[in-house]
Amino acid sequence: MLLEHLPTPVALIDRKRLERNVAQMQARARAQGVALRPHIKTHKSIHLAQLQQAQGAQGLTVATLEEAEAFVAAGFSDVRLAYPTVGLDRYQRVRALMARARVSFCLDTPEAIRQASDFFAAQEVRAEVLLEVDTGQGRTGVRWDDAHRLQLCARLVQESPGLKLIGLLTHAGHAYQGPLAGETPREALCRVAAEERDRLLAAAVVLQQAGLARPDAFELSIGATPTAHVFENRTQRGFRITEIRPGNYVFHDAMQVALGSCTLEDCALTVLARVVSRKPDGRGGWWLFLDAGKKALSTDQGYGTQGYGVLLYHPARRVPLPHATLEQLSEEHGWVHFRGGATLQVGDRVQVIPNHACLVAPLLRRFFVIEGDEVQAEWPVIGH
Known part of the structure; x- marks a missing residue:
């Protein structure tokens, strides 16, 4: 079919640009020694996720249970809900998915941790949980520099019979705020990428000092398309970032161009x-x-x-x-x-x-x- 025969409005994907974007981000992840777990809320497409997987993506990130259910039904076996998962209705759906795939999700408050533990303990299973950390966006997550609350929440997960603490997760959403006065867009991206990485590593060290985390058995997950483009891994007290979760990189858009992530x-x-x-x-x-x-x-x-x-x-x-x-x-x-x-x-x-x-x-x-x-x-x- 020719383009001129399509109805309007419709969404178009330029195949060559798409494939190049997917390959470039996969190469960056490989070079930095991290898994690429792409966020599929950007596209919600089984076909595109299969392309990402074929290029080397390890698991998927989703924002909703509807996304998780659809992609598990399509055969994807490792799905991470990068969203505070709260409520009996949601836990019931997560439990059903756990029979078919590896499913992990985020929590960031003692109340939610207790509720989740009560449900999964009653089911006689342990759900994999990441503690969400706020590294600068100011949205959900425990503040990276609140050592007391980090240790409190991590210890509560570890001591909860229905949960298993597998790592920390953050999203550098403040990368979308643009440069500070006197900064170039590129300098701003590098600054926020370093904050995202270093603050999550610092949070992991806080847990290590309390006997709540070991570098050889702890996932450290970061995610944002702007920062992923300039991300450079590093080691702190044995910890390294283990995965990145960009989503928008497959398409890019006018916001990414303005931020300096792409052209x-x-x-x-x-x-x-x-x-x-x-x-x-x-x-x-x-x-x-x-x-x-x-x-x-x-x-x-x-x-x-x-x-x-x-x-x-x-x-x-x-x-x-x-x-x-x-x-x-x-x-x-x-x-x-x-x-x-x-x-x-x-x-x-x-x-x-x-x-x-x-x-x-x-x-x-x-x-x-x-x-x-x-x-x-x-x-x-x-x-x-």
């Missing part, structure tokens, strides 16, 4: 949209309206982004459309402002690199894999 040339995912209307703006420019709005592109913005995506003039070479900004979104419309004459006409198609690629999968629910103008495959998103 537009690396962006494998675009949204194909169509011009459905146009009108002069009264100031010598034009408004053009696309059939891709919030329900295709999301409303995410981040450091260094302008508008809600990058419109491409030459998609094959990832050349941006000059003088055009995707300034507004309504549910089904993208509002493109041209400063001067508009090169696009009603009915024309345009590809947009989204600000945040991880939201496209649940919004558009399938991917069309392309090479040039040829559609080679259609990959559904789980649940659709």
